[in-house]
Amino acid sequence: MVVDGVEARASARPASAEELAAALAEAAAEGLAVIPVGGGRALGMGDPPARFDLALYTSRLDRIVDFSPHDLTVTVEAGLPLETLQAELAKARQFLPLDPFGGPGHTVGGLLATGWSGPLRLRYGTARDYLVGLRVALPDGKLARSGGRVVKNVSGYDLNKLHLGALGTLGVIVEASFKLFPKPLHEVTVRREAEGFEEAWREAERALSLAMPPVALALLKADSGYSLVARLAGSEEGVRRIQRELGWARTPFLFWVELAESGSRSWARLAVRPQALAAVLRSLPARARWVAQPGVGVAYWFSLESAGAFRAARVAAEAEGGSAVLLGASTELKREVGAWGSPPATIDLMRKLRAAFDPKCTISPGRYLV
Incomplete structure (x- = not known):
């Protein structure tokens, strides 16, 4: 495994959270630098690593631990591919509204560690809005749990959010629990070409002002010009009404699949x-x-x-x-x-958190803001 020209000296593929935590603790004790690897789709994110000794793969942590369709919750291991999870949820007409760019091949843990999202963020928010629990391996070998497996169990400090987008620097995510959503009764994708940016932007604002706005809206700038694509969802009657009000032409749902790639x-x-x-x-x-x-x-x-x-x-x-x-x-x-750009106003707090969770900078040294 090579990240930004720096090659790992070794790799490990633990088969359980306990094995991963033990491997991480051993690396920390020996002063080694570890980069967690899920699907490898987001390894281009971050600055070049200061050191890279061990590539720690989560690919064998790929189980659905618990799925409760009645409660609309699921708990999965971090190495589970997003596509595998969505296919299983679809059997119960449910889904997780994560539709990141740069796919396919993202793992659940990788998406949480990078904080990536996609067009469905317009309606459903980001993972922080439906993540209810995490299990994380810390550099000292401990497995820490925050939140719960069901929504009603979530109380106290919301430590889940600390790990989102932190690139694994506060610990390696090994398990996550989510609130799920029912699949819409009816969906339609519509498209409109625009003469220029200003026209495209006005149309986007019009779409967002509708009584039932799109669940996803993309404004594209390509060599051929500008275009808008909206994903409408709801009851069949409601979707048809909004489609008529917008006046955009229907286009295949395949657009969203290709956009995610x-x-x-x-x-x-x-x-x-x-x-x-x-x-x-x-x-x-x-x-x-x-x-x-x-x-x-x-x-x-x-x-x-x-x-x-x-x-x-x-x-x-x-x-x-x-x-x-x-x-x-x-x-x-x-x-x-x-x-990353200019440090945020919270940079001092971020440094303190890093020092508390990973005092030896074992995980991804040099790649993140701290």
């Missing part, structure tokens, strides 16, 4: 307040290819052109209180501009 060797995520997204998009180069999520405030910029162009976009995003994070890039670009 989007990604490139060099790409970034821009995140700002929804009200500021249009201004940030206007700052991107005219030839840039991107997919934006109006109403959410997130855009994915593919095939980054240059360090200078990315710096300008980061300045625009940070001026609005947001961020521009590299999701994949050459080692040279990462060293030139940095994967």
